[in-house]
Amino acid sequence: MDSRSGAPTRRQLLSAIAKVGGTAALYQAMTTLGHAAETQFHGPPNLQGARSGAKVIVLGAGLAGMLAAFELRKAGYEVQVLEFQNRAGGRNWSLRGGDTYTELGGATQKVGFAQGNYLNPGPWRIPHHHRTLLHYCKQFGVALEPFIQFNHSGWVHSSQAFGGKPVRFNAAAADFEGNIAELLAKSVNAKALDDTVTQEDRDRLLEALKGWGMLDKDYKYSASLRASSHRGFERPGGGGVDGAPIPSKDLYSLHDVLDPQVWTSMAFFMGSEMQTTMFQPVGGMDMIGKAFAKQVDGLITYNAKVSKIAQDDKGVVVSWTDTVTGKAADAKADYCVCTIPLGILGQMDLAVTDEMMAAIKAVPYSGQVKIGLEMKRRFWEEDDFIYGGHSFTDQEIGLISYPNNNMFGNGPAVLLGAFARDLGAFRLAGMTPEQRIEVALQQGSVLHPGSYRKEFASGASVAWSRVPWTLGCCARWNEETRKEHYQTLVAMDRRIVLAGEHASYVGCWMEGALLSSIDAITRLHKRALEA
């Protein structure tokens, strides 16, 4: 940006608006000036001028904690981070060949994946509008690559439709839309909508239904080259003698395409968090955690199990134990940014108000299960022409998701063999790691019958309800708890402020953790300067 030129740049203008009117004015101005209002991120917090000698203790070296440490140190604070694990990153995590993971209950898995292959047990995809995360990825030098979110060629499997056989997403979606378009056109032509739609709009609606639903001139959805252009051909167009395409003949019935597995698989991609473009770090999700850790090098004390957080007029005292040596210690600071997951925090001895304690204890956690399966070859690419993206199933595994990197490679590759939730996740989590792999193979074989077991090499699973350092995957708020507890939870409790995905409305996403952290440390800094 050239700051010497006469007219203010957009950035200068926005910066001036922010200074005069605060972030609310900036937000409004950005919306007016054409920025999509998809995030509350307006740039890094740019905190400055901490009082000399002021110290902040940060609990947890996940993304929220490390961002707090990075920005607060930059602002001039002395910062110490305590982390329960022997690694940084928190739920930003990848499992690779040679790693071992011991879950609660004691089951230990030694990951047998080939070099370069990995499972991301936690976050695995980044929406394009999660700008805080994208900003810091760029600033900290994390290389990102596309995450293939939407693949029209993935399978959709319902145990209660299509004879229990998997069908291609594009065929199921095309037939759903075609059938709905035909029915609606029939209603229009039967004058069923004459009372509610003007003649002009009825004509326009019919045109839209014909175009969108691939209907023929009689407003019928039928086997045709037109329908096949959406759902797939029996024989696609080619060259030479047999070049003419042959349309697919057996359209799926209305009854089959009304199975909820079809429309929920379609609707899945409508949510703003699930819209393309999405990204993943090159080499595994933990590249982000590692890049953050590099920025706060030397500030983190690992293997530190916190048991008590006390505070008074003078400061904060955190009692912790070194889980390797067993040695107990107290860490003192002026302020505390606490990112410990609520289920664990609620079991500690905390000097906070009763209202804050009630808020901490009011939010349950979800318990997703992910299973990575290493296959000897990329049969989904070689046999089924599926390159990245997902296949959906109504079995407990929930989906199969295909690797987005090294396409067309010859070596072994790891696919996501389960992303189970709710009751499916409880059932898988209750099993031994070996049993989980067996179920994943059995259920995955329904979608890839010929190759799934044959090509299987090794697997690894993470059941989040048994992860020792979180006791769950993500905070699960509901309207009632939001109303009763959210503002208390995010408010500063004298010298302590909470941060993490649980202290945001972008729960379960790294973006929420970062936005929460920026908000928490901005308020902490203001409070510290006012004190």
Add this chain to the structure above:
Amino acid sequence: MKKFVVLTALLLASPAVAQDSAGGVVRVPKPVTGEQVYGAVCQACHMADAKGATGAGTIPPLASNPKLAGAAYPIMVVAGGKGAMPGFSGTLSNAQMAEVVTYVRTHFGNAYAKPVTEADVAKIAKPPPAASH
């Protein structure tokens, strides 16, 4: 593998919920007996031996737990949740909750013989709150 009744529970993934999830619907076999419910749900955290576990935090043991002496407390926790543990009202039926509370109170070193009934659960369990993100 335990035998489940063929009935299925249908779970819809609401696109309005921001949480990262698999998408689509999940149909899982419906556990009926207390032992089945324990294996399909509770065991995910409390472990097959009901002894719980400890990491950064603790999943409390249900085995030999005097807090189970009265039925009201376990019903309240199963239905409404506690800390990181979600409540199961709406996910499990009152009958399933009654079965599993009875099962836990009569197994794993607990011997509180009086069965918990669906009516006992109905008295304590609130309907589930609307989901949000």
